[in-house]
Amino acid sequence: MWSYQKKLQYPVNIKNANPKLASFVVAQYGGPDGEMSASMRYLAQRFAMPDGPSSALLTDIGTEELAHLEIVGSVVRQLMKNASTAEIENSPAGAYFINHGKGVYAANSNGSPFNAFSFASTGDPIADLNEDLAAEQKARATYDNILRVSDDPDVNDVMKYLRQREIVHYQRFGEMLDHVQNKACERKPMFQGVTL
Amino acid sequence: MTERDALMRKIQEFAFAAYEWNLYLDTHPNDASAIEQFKKMSEACKHYTKEYEKKYGPITAEGVEDDECWSWVDEPWPWQN
Numbered sequence: 001m002w003s004y005q006k007k008l009q010y011p012v013n014i015k016n017a018n019p020k021l022a023s024f025v026v027a028q029y030g031g032p033d034g035e036m037s038a039s040m041r042y043l044a045q046r047f048a049m050p051d052g053p054s055s056a057l058l059t060d061i062g063t064e065e066l067a068h069l070e071i072v073g074s075v076v077r078q079l080m081k082n083a084s085t086a087e088i089e090n091s092p093a094g095a096y097f098i099n100h101g102k103g104v105y106a107a108n109s110n111g112s113p114f115n116a117f118s119f120a121s122t123g124d125p126i127a128d129l130n131e132d133l134a135a136e137q138k139a140r141a142t143y144d145n146i147l148r149v150s151d152d153p154d155v156n157d158v159m160k161y162l163r164q165r166e167i168v169h170y171q172r173f174g175e176m177l178d179h180v181q182n183k184a185c186e187r188k189p190m191f192q193g194v195t196l
Numbered sequence: 197m198t199e200r201d202a203l204m205r206k207i208q209e210f211a212f213a214a215y216e217w218n219l220y221l222d223t224h225p226n227d228a229s230a231i232e233q234f235k236k237m238s239e240a241c242k243h244y245t246k247e248y249e250k251k252y253g254p255i256t257a258e259g260v261e262d263d264e265c266w267s268w269v270d271e272p273w274p275w276q277n
């Protein structure tokens with residue numbers, strides 16, 4: 001289970017409304033390489049992990065991704081909250097506004113709703129950990145793209161933090177893949193339906 | 197930065213440091229010096245969390261100190277600035 005802590009993992013204090021930027025950042029809320037996708041992917045994959053350390057890592061990173069989802073939602077909300085209707089109407093957030101107002105909705109930057117295909121859980125620990133390495137790089141690349149188009153230092157500070165976390169997760173997933181593969185070599189039969 | 201924000205920042209820093217050791221330990225479970233660091237960081241986080249809850253209100257529902265009023269519902273919530 002989980003218990004909620006009434007704090008953000010990293011502070012978010014956006015001073016200037018910017019609906020256009022909100023419509024870009026929302027990609028990391030509900031897009032294929034965003035935080036919702038990441039948290040649900042790891043928290044689903046962990047059920048099929050072969051041992052204690054791999055179950056722990058997927059649980060812990062999956063939980064951290066939930067904290068990141070909250071951070072990204074906070075950025076989107078703060079960028080939208082004080083925007084005028086005219087400002088929103090004349091920005092790429094105009095279409096988003098008609099259905100979702102200044103609320104937070106899980107969509108990608110094109111407005112397509114969140115898609116569970118991005119969870120990618122195979123039940124095979126080696127396949128899943130390789131998926132996770134790619135997922136962290138895709139999330140890192142998306143943060144890079146946001147940083148390329150954003151000139152708001154308050155937003156960029158948060159994006160840089162989240163980008164850095166993808167790199168740390170990539171490192172840990174790499175170590176875990178190594179661990180699981182070594183373990184598989186020590187014992188026979190291997191997994192694939194057989195208990196490791 | 198207000199005193200409240202500064203204290204929250206301290207909690208966030210120690211919680212983050214503890215969590216980084218936690219992740220490191222998931223892939224290096226036999227590193228005793230890392231366990232020591234994890235404990236140090238989470239102790240500091242607990243210490244400042246207690247101080248914050250006394251001064252400004254609960255961070256978890258268990259941290260509600262007021263017997264008359266359920267301060268868990270008080271604003272600000274973390275996404276409000």
